[in-house]
Amino acid sequence: MAGKIEVGILGATGMVGQHFIRFLQCHPWFEVKWLGASDRSAGKKYREATGWRLDGVMPGSVGELTVGECKPGNAPHLIFSALDASVATEIERAFAEAGHVVVSNSRNHRMEPDVPLLVPEINPEHLKLLPHQRRRRGWRGQIVTNPNCSTIVLTMGLAPLLPFGITKVMATTLQAISGAGYPGVPSMDIQANVIPFIAGEEEKMQQETQKILGEFTGEEIRPLAAKVSAHCNRVPVTDGHTVTVSVELTAKPQEQDLLACFDNFVSVPQQRHLPSAPPRPIVYMPECDRPQPRRDAERERGMAVFFGRLRPCPVLDWKFVVLGHNTIRGAAGAAVLNAELMRSEGFFD
Amino acid sequence: MAGKIEVGILGATGMVGQHFIRFLQCHPWFEVKWLGASDRSAGKKYREATGWRLDGVMPGSVGELTVGECKPGNAPHLIFSALDASVATEIERAFAEAGHVVVSNSRNHRMEPDVPLLVPEINPEHLKLLPHQRRRRGWRGQIVTNPNCSTIVLTMGLAPLLPFGITKVMATTLQAISGAGYPGVPSMDIQANVIPFIAGEEEKMQQETQKILGEFTGEEIRPLAAKVSAHCNRVPVTDGHTVTVSVELTAKPQEQDLLACFDNFVSVPQQRHLPSAPPRPIVYMPECDRPQPRRDAERERGMAVFFGRLRPCPVLDWKFVVLGHNTIRGAAGAAVLNAELMRSEGFFD
């Protein structure tokens, strides 16, 4: 490769934008060259426009970049979107229309029928929606999305079970505070507490899961015909969403079949050695009390999903626990892996 | 009533014992007069034998009591047991044999067929097991137990649904650290973390629930023929177990039927105005993000169970959240309410 691919970040001053910047530091393929934010920030240096909210300090490389307006103009071809849902619909569309590849973490376009809701280990073939998207919309560019943070964790845990025929899924989340951004959850609400509600989250988990695990028919995505029910809770954890899952499967596999499935699960990102792909996307932990968010979420650079406590479920068939880093695997890292998959398909040649 | 009924506490120096002492302060019917603990403590004043672990300080009334050995001898007729499971089997049996009424919070005898696993709002008629217990065992006294802390919370949430025919229950707990006693959970394990495992807890929830909701046939308890599955997690909350629940019901009630059931649910303890009975055993909270452990568990002196977020479940029929104070309604308060029920039935006349 001659040089790195220049990338831009929409919504660069917000918390998800900061996660993109941190995750892309030293990336072997991509280099952050352009930052877009609200009018309030445009024209300022990134260092001046941004209160750095992540642990540690702002990477030196981006501080001197001048923040631009969220308009296509002279932005790079590849754009990561960390835009707030309140503005993402219009801005992302404008960039796609103008020919950019928009790899978005925002929820706005996820459920549109011609937009891939992509998890490279699960449904890389959903990229085949893109010609339909371009044709139908008359865009020169395109939009690809990644799922909601808790949905990624859940679907990564379900993907190896697809061969057994998933018919019912019951999931309860214990979600980290970082999932709510900044200022996000007031400490008076979550200190030594549980909040048994996250607005819109259960609906997203239920619908997105069916689309992600669905099949590309040549024209569209046929959602997985499984019933999915989610209970979403916020807990006083910094990073890492834990999900307890019960599943019903058509085939009635034995425990060893299931474990083998998880252990052997690798997919396109591993086969193509995408730079952000974890060697094993799902790491099985045999200890009876793992995975745990503070101890495991950051392993494997936050890109693997950790799986444990597989045991029979008296109501459905099997139950288990799955954990992933919500702001890395569940947000910025997910989008970057999507772009890596696209590059490996020649999208940026 | 001429005077108060004298009571003793087995395992008085431990954390559950301390909860009994605190809960029984100023009780209108019962007065703590005797404390039993291990040989290490026996002979000392309670103040000297005990490191007080609860918030606040040791009630002055008990500090000067001399701790006795855990032997029947001159203990009062009514004995609350806060014994550790490692010693409860033998000691509780010895007291029952010697004629004491043992109202136990320990798990040891809970699942024995002739021992009531009592929740006064749910199965007061299970006390009718006691004549069978005495006859079969040849005891002069008897043993009554209360359920595991998370099981009480779950079953209180299920009890109003019994008329609709409960067939499947899926529960995920988010349990407070106080449930593990002292020293209990190391802070390095739970600080900003989730532990997705509590030894033996899921089995207890699954089995105890069926027994509690079961029917007394005249001879024994026929367990509820519902499938119950539990996922148990420890979270960094001080007091209050939160449980997310999905249920399948034979009758297919409407939301208003269910809410009416919860709102109207009162039972024997309320009708008899037992001193520790909350006016409404189940408090429905209409706010979308309640109940919450730090904000709600201590309301109603910790004896009510809080219920919220009733909504359809795509996999079973309905889902909701239920919360209760694990060391009060789930332990000491539960046992005291059991004893109050027994007194109202004339057990101590």
Next chain:
Amino acid sequence: MAGKIEVGILGATGMVGQHFIRFLQCHPWFEVKWLGASDRSAGKKYREATGWRLDGVMPGSVGELTVGECKPGNAPHLIFSALDASVATEIERAFAEAGHVVVSNSRNHRMEPDVPLLVPEINPEHLKLLPHQRRRRGWRGQIVTNPNCSTIVLTMGLAPLLPFGITKVMATTLQAISGAGYPGVPSMDIQANVIPFIAGEEEKMQQETQKILGEFTGEEIRPLAAKVSAHCNRVPVTDGHTVTVSVELTAKPQEQDLLACFDNFVSVPQQRHLPSAPPRPIVYMPECDRPQPRRDAERERGMAVFFGRLRPCPVLDWKFVVLGHNTIRGAAGAAVLNAELMRSEGFFD
């Protein structure tokens, strides 16, 4: 007393206002009859205007009151102010001008030379500033203030030492999140963290302490001529500010002299049996690891200050730890005690 004294609360919908409402529930002398808030809330029922942020639920008694504008008009004579500093100066002045007794928790007027910065156990004679205040300002009413939450805790710990001649005070605080109101501190900032800075807090502790411990000369307050240095930190504690203190004293007392001073410390509120006065304003805890915020702050209805770990200081003379409930003794309860002192002086006859 024929009936209760009617009181109003300025800033009633905010978190401090909610603390006033909770603290005044069932108060034997005062009854909340009037609530003032911003234009946004005025005209609504309190229940509709207010998101209740305290643990538990809104007291039923106030929910149906209609919120008024923050204008004197038909408000009761006695007004508690929980106004935000951004608006307190003008509104409190308007009420005082119109003849109301404004007992304020806001910081705005605290350091004005003719405004009492009152802690009833320490400086009840500072009320004698009020005739000067009225004369100088030409007001029919008056303004009385209570100190900043961490300052009250510190000065309560210092008051018994005044007879020994305090010359230097070094204090480091570990302050609860509730001190910052709602939404207050974002959880991403304080979760498993320390923030070693609270805007303006160190200056307030340094200046207010000198005024509170100062002497009324017949005309004004002569500040205590002690050097005071404060380090202020926010820690992940819900309620209760802990302060580590080192002091230099002119007299060189022995440990037993100091302990006797603390043990015997009672003052006007105790002598007059004011309803919110704790029996002992300073509770000495002999245990080596107390006081602790979660275990002690709520004792004595949150109105006592807890003191422990008295030991020699190698740099100054003595060092110790002092703790108090920041939203009760340090805010709403402090103001109510001020009003009780004033009533005992005949202010509302």
Next chain:
Amino acid sequence: MAGKIEVGILGATGMVGQHFIRFLQCHPWFEVKWLGASDRSAGKKYREATGWRLDGVMPGSVGELTVGECKPGNAPHLIFSALDASVATEIERAFAEAGHVVVSNSRNHRMEPDVPLLVPEINPEHLKLLPHQRRRRGWRGQIVTNPNCSTIVLTMGLAPLLPFGITKVMATTLQAISGAGYPGVPSMDIQANVIPFIAGEEEKMQQETQKILGEFTGEEIRPLAAKVSAHCNRVPVTDGHTVTVSVELTAKPQEQDLLACFDNFVSVPQQRHLPSAPPRPIVYMPECDRPQPRRDAERERGMAVFFGRLRPCPVLDWKFVVLGHNTIRGAAGAAVLNAELMRSEGFFD
């Protein structure tokens, strides 16, 4: 260098031992080849003998090593000691006697007059005690120690001020739970709480600071003649001790003099490019609310100390905040840096 220097770890299965193992992974000079632990573990593989308590999982490299008894025998020349204080005195002495270089994190020998209490950035010349130690004790080997975790953080913050003449130091700590090892602090004690006491910690900070900042006279260490007072608190933070400090200085420097001192502070480890030396041992943070443990302690691989909020102190001369990672810079990393300094002095040639 031909090959790596083989090292052993005493107390390898404990939490500090685990920190050594993690810190030494991939070390360019040292390789862990020998692990010693109690009789209970001796003879087992490390993987079987050890419950891994650190976040993440046990490094693969050591799991298959067989744990030995804590006896000199065939252990490597360079031994790191993570022994518990209850056994360290005898075992470390036996190893030194047998010719080993014992680089200890235990407190037992720290205050002995012929044992260096070494912080390579502060007092590398204290190594000159070692010939005296060997001569006086008749040992073939030697013992070198590093300070208590909170003392290292404090002394690193004080070292640049030595030229100004330090006469008084007042320090209050906010210490992380990891400082207490495993199981360490029960969660019921520290959850949403502060414990204003850590046994022995204040004495250690007061005495060790004087020795560390003392001068080698050719024969012994003359302690710094400054008065030091410490208040030690445990707070619900995972890693990183925060210390608020006030100092009195003989010279009366201006703020810019002090900042220059901190900014320019580098020492022997930096000059010799020791592998674990941070490029700048003290990192000044200009933000008003930094350093913070969760955000800063892990930066620079946990080996730098972070400094902020320099401002005048009304009681002494200046006050500031200093923060360091207690289990890295304050324990395992400190000992490894000591050994690196020794190697650079030719100790292991």
